[in-house]
Amino acid sequence: MASVLAVDDSASMRKMVAFTLKTAGYDVEEAEDGVDALAKAQKRTFDCVVTDVNMPNKDGIALIRDLRKLPQYKHVPMLMLTTESGMEKKMEGKQAGATGWMVKPFNPDQLLKTLLKVLG
Amino acid sequence: MSIDMSQFHQVFFEECFEGLEAMESGLLSLDIGDIDSEVINTIFRAAHSIKGGSGTFGFTVVAEYTHIMETLLDEMRDGRRQVTKPAVDVLLGSVDCLREMLTSIQNEQDVNAASVATHQAALEMELKGTTGESAHAAPVSTHGSAPTTPVAVEAEPEEEDTADEEQGWKIAFCPYLNLLKTGNDPVRLFRELNELGQLTTNVNIQDIPTFAELDPEECNISWELKLVGDITEKAIREIFSWVEDDCALELSPLAKPKKVKKPKPAPTPTPAVEIASAPAHPAEAAPKKAAAPVESDPSKNAPKASSSIRVDTDKIDTLINMVGEVVITQSMLGLIGENFTMDKVGQLKRGLAQLERHTRDLQQSVMNIRMLPISFVFSRFPRLVHDISTQLHKKITLKLVGENTEVDKAVVELINDPLVHLIRNSLDHGIEMPADRVAAGKPEMGTIELKAYHRGGHIVIEIVDDGRGMDKSKLLAKAIEKGLIDESAIMTDKQILELIFMPGFSTAEKLTDISGRGVGMDVVRRNIQSLGGNIDIISELGKGSTIAIHLPLTLAILDGQSVAVGDETYIVPLVSIIESINITEKMLNKVAGKGETFKLRSEYLPIIRMREIFNVKSGEATKSNEGVIVVVEGQGALCGFLVDELLGQQQVVIKSLEANYRRVEGVSGATILGDGSVALILDVPGLVRLSVR
Numbered sequence: 001m002a003s004v005l006a007v008d009d010s011a012s013m014r015k016m017v018a019f020t021l022k023t024a025g026y027d028v029e030e031a032e033d034g035v036d037a038l039a040k041a042q043k044r045t046f047d048c049v050v051t052d053v054n055m056p057n058k059d060g061i062a063l064i065r066d067l068r069k070l071p072q073y074k075h076v077p078m079l080m081l082t083t084e085s086g087m088e089k090k091m092e093g094k095q096a097g098a099t100g101w102m103v104k105p106f107n108p109d110q111l112l113k114t115l116l117k118v119l120g
Numbered sequence: 121m122s123i124d125m126s127q128f129h130q131v132f133f134e135e136c137f138e139g140l141e142a143m144e145s146g147l148l149s150l151d152i153g154d155i156d157s158e159v160i161n162t163i164f165r166a167a168h169s170i171k172g173g174s175g176t177f178g179f180t181v182v183a184e185y186t187h188i189m190e191t192l193l194d195e196m197r198d199g200r201r202q203v204t205k206p207a208v209d210v211l212l213g214s215v216d217c218l219r220e221m222l223t224s225i226q227n228e229q230d231v232n233a234a235s236v237a238t239h240q241a242a243l244e245m246e247l248k249g250t251t252g253e254s255a256h257a258a259p260v261s262t263h264g265s266a267p268t269t270p271v272a273v274e275a276e277p278e279e280e281d282t283a284d285e286e287q288g289w290k291i292a293f294c295p296y297l298n299l300l301k302t303g304n305d306p307v308r309l310f311r312e313l314n315e316l317g318q319l320t321t322n323v324n325i326q327d328i329p330t331f332a333e334l335d336p337e338e339c340n341i342s343w344e345l346k347l348v349g350d351i352t353e354k355a356i357r358e359i360f361s362w363v364e365d366d367c368a369l370e371l372s373p374l375a376k377p378k379k380v381k382k383p384k385p386a387p388t389p390t391p392a393v394e395i396a397s398a399p400a401h402p403a404e405a406a407p408k409k410a411a412a413p414v415e416s417d418p419s420k421n422a423p424k425a426s427s428s429i430r431v432d433t434d435k436i437d438t439l440i441n442m443v444g445e446v447v448i449t450q451s452m453l454g455l456i457g458e459n460f461t462m463d464k465v466g467q468l469k470r471g472l473a474q475l476e477r478h479t480r481d482l483q484q485s486v487m488n489i490r491m492l493p494i495s496f497v498f499s500r501f502p503r504l505v506h507d508i509s510t511q512l513h514k515k516i517t518l519k520l521v522g523e524n525t526e527v528d529k530a531v532v533e534l535i536n537d538p539l540v541h542l543i544r545n546s547l548d549h550g551i552e553m554p555a556d557r558v559a560a561g562k563p564e565m566g567t568i569e570l571k572a573y574h575r576g577g578h579i580v581i582e583i584v585d586d587g588r589g590m591d592k593s594k595l596l597a598k599a600i601e602k603g604l605i606d607e608s609a610i611m612t613d614k615q616i617l618e619l620i621f622m623p624g625f626s627t628a629e630k631l632t633d634i635s636g637r638g639v640g641m642d643v644v645r646r647n648i649q650s651l652g653g654n655i656d657i658i659s660e661l662g663k664g665s666t667i668a669i670h671l672p673l674t675l676a677i678l679d680g681q682s683v684a685v686g687d688e689t690y691i692v693p694l695v696s697i698i699e700s701i702n703i704t705e706k707m708l709n710k711v712a713g714k715g716e717t718f719k720l721r722s723e724y725l726p727i728i729r730m731r732e733i734f735n736v737k738s739g740e741a742t743k744s745n746e747g748v749i750v751v752v753e754g755q756g757a758l759c760g761f762l763v764d765e766l767l768g769q770q771q772v773v774i775k776s777l778e779a780n781y782r783r784v785e786g787v788s789g790a791t792i793l794g795d796g797s798v799a800l801i802l803d804v805p806g807l808v809r810l811s812v813r
Contacts, residue, residue: 010172015128055165075301076303094366105175105176118303
């Protein structure tokens, strides 16, 4: 099953995302901010990255930008979790190389559907 | 798939309360006029996280509320809005309001709608005022969760289009070269389109360069798509929403649609209602606020004794390490014991010594798990000081020192209330009004320092203020007036200051709602003593006061001195012992009607014979005329315990006597000694009290 890196500084959101994906059979690893995520992403190559945008240390957009520079992440789908007030962030994220986004709040089914879109 | 979201609620609540604390301390540290954008960012992030989480977990009220806060903070963050003191106060009020809301939700109670409305109104007023930037500030409902883009919303009217014959769309999709670089895949888009209707694709490959020039990471292909079915343009645009900036996209209906111009029925009414209803609140709520200033009920802030604890992973790692060591030592000992011969005694001894060392380390690391930084308590005080000093029109800064000092979890939970009381006292009675301070040649801004540090086996917490200090003559007069002491009593300065700990003593001319809450300093002292600690005051008139609280580091383990009385062993807490002196019976003086005393240098100590107090009969004959006096301090007074012999010093694990037997006066607990026998731990202040009687 595909592996997913779930990045969010909020433990409840991260656990929700991770639990949903694990229940659906994905191989999920959690990271609590951009720095943590970048380190974990370099240890193994994930099939997909799902990241919150607003985080301390390194935000989601900077994370995506850094990941895209790595050869093994050139084409890996990366999704941002954002809120409607973060619309301008979406464009910024796209420029950094994000594949797409999910608007919070979302429910587990929407998350799985979106992930299915990018992972096929 | 259905996932039980409630399993994440606990984590969510914990996180929210942490976030609120971060917001609060951030707001309090904001220096109006010199705004640190990183602080604003932290506050914003906390609000943002709470909003995101509450939306996801279905707490719409909270999500709506935080949305307004977030809008306000966002404008501050971008520099579109000035950070003013009123704004900070409103935000602080909102933090309280959110805390209340979340507590209610957590306890499955109804949210106090009136209070929320009041705070929300204040917040909205703040948002509307000063910078007119945000006309869109009306609460945005966060129910809708479908990802929609503004573009798609604007295109909505065309939804009403209906078609004649074959319904569907012609889509010209021409990706830019960089489309693949964001991990997007045209095939995914086509798969999704195919779910909407019947899709036919027509590939245009004429733009593909020669193989030598080909960059496989670029997208050189474009498509002509035909999608048949009753599909809205919005649905199609939604599929392309992730790539709308990475391609040229043209949509045209297959058949010429009959334009049915419906008289647009409803684009406005819904929002209009919302906007109209929102301002209705401020108008009615504003006077309410003026009448009843938002009360910060201290009982609501009181820390609940929680049964779970957050532990640094490092501590757990150390613990696991230690357990590993113990297991290794144990298996080593097992090996020695398997076929033991006398020549292995040396090995055995070494093994046992190692085991002892590891056990001690293990004990230490287990105890460490219970240790929390005192900042858990201290972090609440900046807010308290901010609120009360505003209320009293005093200018006060609070300095926190040694926030990382670690104390036992039980101490953290129980020390809060006494500290709140003491700090309120300093704010109310200690620090003077700004004008008085200036007149006394002090800086206008008063300072309260809250310090924590380790000393010996103790943690010391000090509350230092540079206020007016305590007037000893006033204290004396008051105590005499209240009949607490005799007019002729001769007292040392220290004893005079300690008068404030007597029940029924209050120095303020009139009780204010800040400090005079009916709970006196006697209760504070009793609480601290119940934690095994004591409290001292140093005060100088005109310069300020220092209140020092000494507490044991942990409530579970005690450094004790074992003493023998007959065949019995008792444990005296090491912290109470001043010194021990060998004496003979002759050195004691009998005072008529007042028991025995012992002259220690220039002072006479009352003597308590342990043998008599605990009615120990054994071994009387042998130890009748000599013994040891253990000089202890309890309740601020010295006292001598007459025992037969000093045994060793050791750390003992405190077992509650009350839980296993019943409360015994003069005994604070029991412990099990190395040989398996039970020893009682002496309650020094209790015994001193007993001797006075």
